Amino acid sequence: xxxxxxxxxxxxxxxxxxxxxxxxxxxxxxxxxxxxxxxxxxxxxxxxxxxxxxxxxxxxxxxxxxxxxxxxxxxxxxxxxxxxxxxxxxxxxxxxxxxxxxxxxxxxxxxxxxxxxxxxxxxxxxxxxxxxxxxxxxxxxxxxxxxxxxxxxxxxxxxxxxxxxxxxxxxxxxxxxxxxxxxxxxxxxxxxxxxxxxxxxxxxxxxxxxxxxxxxxxxxxxxxxxxxxxxxxxxxxxxxxxxxxxxxxxxxxxxxxxxxxxxxxxxxxxxxxxxxxxxxxxxxxxxxxxxxxxxxxxxxxxxxxxxxxxxxxxxxxxxxxxxxxxxxxxxxxxxxxxxxxxxxxxxxxxxxxxxxxxxxxxxxxxxxxxxxxxxxxxxxxxxxxxxxxxxxxxxxxxxxxxxxxxxxxxxxxxxxxxxxxxxxxxxxxxxxxxxxxxxxxxxxxxxxxxxxxxxxxxxxxxxxxxxxxxxxxxxxxxxxxxxxxxxxxxxxxxxxxxxxxxxxxxxxxxxxxxxxxxxxxxxxxxxxxxxxxxxxxxxxxxxxxxxxxxxxxxxxxxxxxxxxxxxxxxxxxxxxxxxxxx
Numbered sequence: 001x002x003x004x005x006x007x008x009x010x011x012x013x014x015x016x017x018x019x020x021x022x023x024x025x026x027x028x029x030x031x032x033x034x035x036x037x038x039x040x041x042x043x044x045x046x047x048x049x050x051x052x053x054x055x056x057x058x059x060x061x062x063x064x065x066x067x068x069x070x071x072x073x074x075x076x077x078x079x080x081x082x083x084x085x086x087x088x089x090x091x092x093x094x095x096x097x098x099x100x101x102x103x104x105x106x107x108x109x110x111x112x113x114x115x116x117x118x119x120x121x122x123x124x125x126x127x128x129x130x131x132x133x134x135x136x137x138x139x140x141x142x143x144x145x146x147x148x149x150x151x152x153x154x155x156x157x158x159x160x161x162x163x164x165x166x167x168x169x170x171x172x173x174x175x176x177x178x179x180x181x182x183x184x185x186x187x188x189x190x191x192x193x194x195x196x197x198x199x200x201x202x203x204x205x206x207x208x209x210x211x212x213x214x215x216x217x218x219x220x221x222x223x224x225x226x227x228x229x230x231x232x233x234x235x236x237x238x239x240x241x242x243x244x245x246x247x248x249x250x251x252x253x254x255x256x257x258x259x260x261x262x263x264x265x266x267x268x269x270x271x272x273x274x275x276x277x278x279x280x281x282x283x284x285x286x287x288x289x290x291x292x293x294x295x296x297x298x299x300x301x302x303x304x305x306x307x308x309x310x311x312x313x314x315x316x317x318x319x320x321x322x323x324x325x326x327x328x329x330x331x332x333x334x335x336x337x338x339x340x341x342x343x344x345x346x347x348x349x350x351x352x353x354x355x356x357x358x359x360x361x362x363x364x365x366x367x368x369x370x371x372x373x374x375x376x377x378x379x380x381x382x383x384x385x386x387x388x389x390x391x392x393x394x395x396x397x398x399x400x401x402x403x404x405x406x407x408x409x410x411x412x413x414x415x416x417x418x419x420x421x422x423x424x425x426x427x428x429x430x431x432x433x434x435x436x437x438x439x440x441x442x443x444x445x446x447x448x449x450x451x452x453x454x455x456x457x458x459x460x461x462x463x464x465x466x467x468x469x470x471x472x473x474x475x476x477x478x479x480x481x482x483x484x485x486x487x488x489x490x491x492x493x494x495x496x497x498x499x500x501x502x503x504x505x506x507x508x509x510x511x512x513x514x515x516x517x518x519x520x521x522x523x524x525x526x527x528x529x530x531x532x533x534x535x536x537x538x539x540x541x542x543x544x545x546x547x548x549x550x551x552x553x554x555x556x557x558x559x560x561x562x563x564x565x566x567x568x569x570x571x572x573x574x575x576x577x578x579x580x581x582x
Contacts (some may be wrong), residue, residue, distance in 0.1 A: 013386035037107050040209040090262070102251050118349075131411050135381040136443035139541055142474075145430040149488070153441045155223060156393075157466040158531065160372055160384060161185035163396035165538065167375040169574045171398065175581050178381055181539035183440030187468045187532050190567060194224035194466055201225055201419050201461065203492045207514030208521035210472050211533050212543040218482065220528055221426070221469045221490050222438035225418035227462040235271040235332040236415050237289065238264075241320035243340035245280040246310035252398060255375040256309045257339045260371070260403035261302050264337075267411045274321050276301050279316030280309030281346060289327035290316040311342065314347035314354060321358060324366050332368045333415050340384065342372060342379030350419045351382045355389035365497075367460065368392035368416060370477040371406070388443075389461050392422060413462040422494035425451040425468065432476055432485045432511070437530050439470040454502055461494075472543075481516045490515040523562050530556050534575055549579035 015258060048512050063233050162185050165176040172541050194204060203223050206441070210216040240261060248254040264273060269292065270446055276287035276298075287301040328334050336358075348354055358368065368390035370383040375398060387394035397403045406414060423446050450456045461467060479485060486510040514523045521529075536544040561570045 001226075008102075011441060015294075018533070022566070025318070025527070047276045057200060069158075073379075086543060090164075091315070098442070117503065128463060133377065133379050133381065135443075136179040137182075137424065139278055139438050139539070140439070142380050142435040142437045142440060142472075144435050144475075145428045146434045148448070149181055149428045149430055149523075150425060150451075151428070151436065151438055151471070152425040152446045152448045153423065153438065153469070154296055154444040154457070155424060155447055155461060156184055156388070156444050156468055157188055157393040157459070157461055157465045158182075158185050158384060158387060159189040160370075160380065160394040160396040162189035162396060163402060164372075164375065164380065166570065166574060167396070167398040169577045170570070171375065173577060173579060173581075176538060178275060178539050181535050182384075182442070183532055183535040184444070184467075184469070185440075185468065185538070186535035188466065190527060190531055190571070191565075192222060192436070192468065192528060194222045196224055196227050196464075199226050200420065200496065200503055201492060201494055203490060203505065203506075205490060205507055205509050205513050206525050207523070208525055208529070209516070209518050211473065211529065211547055212536075213474075214343055216472050216474050219471045219473060219487065219509060219514065220525055221424065223422070223467040223492060225413075225461040225463055225465045228416055230392075230412055233333075233412055233416050235272045235329055236268070237275075237324065237327045237329045237334045238268075238415075239275045239277065239289075239320050239324040239336045240339075241279065241336055241338045242276045242279045242305060243280075243313070243316065243343075244307050244309075245310060245336075246308050247341055247343050247377065249307040250254070250374060253341060254305060256397065256400065256403070256437070257373055258302050258305060259400055260339070260397055260407060263400075263403050264407035264411070265292060265295060265298050265302070266388070267408050273327055273329075274298050275327060276305075279312055279314055279319070279509050280307075281312055283312065283315035283319040285319065285323060289323070310344035310346045313342075313344035313349070313399060315419045316340075317358060321361050321366065324517050325361070327364070333417070335392075336361075336366060336368050336390075337413060338368065338370045338383075339373060340370075340383070340534065341374040341377060342370075342382040344379070344382065345379065350384045354382070355386055358390045362391035363387075367417060369475055372396040373398075388459075389457070391417075391457075395512040403527060410464070413464045416462055417497045417511070418463045418464040418465065419456040419461045420496035420497050421454065421456070422461055422467075423456075425491045425493075426471065426488055426509075428473070428488040429486055430476070432479050432487050434474045434476045436471050436473045438534065439472065441469065451493065458494075470528065475570075479511075481511060481514060481533070483511050485511050487514070489510060517548065523559060526555075526559055527563060527568070530559065531571065534571075534578070538578065553579045 002074045031446060035281055045047060048093040095410060105549065161182040164185070167175045168176040194420050195202060201223055203221060205221055207217055207219040210218045242257060244254060248257070270272070272292045274287065275285070278281055278286055282456045287298060290298055292298065317338070318532060320338070324334055324336050348357075362368065368387060369392050370387040370396070372378050372380065372383045395406050395407065413521070425448065444459065446456060446458060459467070466470070473487065475481065487508050489508050491504060491506045493502065493504040518526070531549055533544065537547055556572050556575050560568055
């Protein structure tokens, strides 16, 4: 272990003792900050790029700590996490590694391998921003592979967090709220060159240098779901649950919802049915299940929706799921599509209680897609959690182009589920890997012992969906990147939604999968890394403190010449605006 890490641990222990005596883990405590890359030269010369992996003199990322620690018990997750300070530089501390080993590493993780509060200290599970619209799930820490070589999490294909950032940056010229940034949703909003399986899911691994620490490497795990042609999909029964409360009156809300649903209806086939429920202070059915051959009736119902009144999301969900059960197709796809800003001020408003009301329907085959509308005031937490707990996914629509992507270009992925309860477990070899951290997935943790417990809810992937995970690893003393040792093994497990059969596959992770220099990695890997780096920077992750946004912009502009897609062009614009704001 490096001297810097030992010093960081000693400092964290001293800080923890003081905190236990004075504040016992209060969220409001002030932080003590330290530089993550105190010796970095990346900002001194353009040649010392974070993506140049040969000349940076970077310090160890564990030289930061804070008095904030937390454990999220809301989804059987068990590792400690920290969250950035709400003012100034972020700093971190977390639970001790014995606790992490006992509880499994990856419920929610803690950033930096530092010793922290006693296991019995009461700590918060998560925090929300001042108006409750976004939830800060903390930042994962490094886990010592000797203490816990297993890392387990549920896959996730939500993209709402990235779309919200796009709205803030491209439409408003502002940085997104830090708590809104979920790294995995940024990465999964982009398309990569993964091989398509003939059925179910497939996975692949590669790796290269980390832009955060010259002594670390990133390992990428890519998951690809089977692709299904549009003409091969089965009939669908869709129930739209549309928020028509007063908060939906703005142009980027209900008017955009109406246009979005028209796009979707135009992509449906004969035999597909549509029903529409609206809700404000109460709920009502404005369209009974109707075959799309009666398109004019469906469009008339969509255009009749108007806004006004309070917001009883519970009533909308109750009526919507009742209707979905009545129109259930045994050999088809059944979906509830919720279009809302996520606000709820009448009926049941607690997101966990709302999710409890739809979980049984999810188990019986009625999935959910939550689509957020409205940049200012959207309750991201509600929309994201309903999707996660209702066997679905969460997207955010801020423009008609995004609606076309979701409901036209990716309609089959939106509607057809390829895998349910999909989860990953990675086992690292402690003789090769000193420690590791997973980037993102803070609220998708699964207990290590529950990886093969098929009663534990995990993630859903639609046909053609991709999911990507990145691990930052430090090699054990005496191990060289040019060795041919096995880093570990990644296991992927999921259930077939049609047959109920459970499949598990695995892939070895070898050092030969990890390129020693940035220039030797392929552009697909670089694509994922720069997106993840951008997200880490936006959420003020201290590992990214010394990553300069201007330097990152240079790298994404170089990649833009090679990737040359509208998706990446848009990303370049986002980075450019963010660099100008910092």
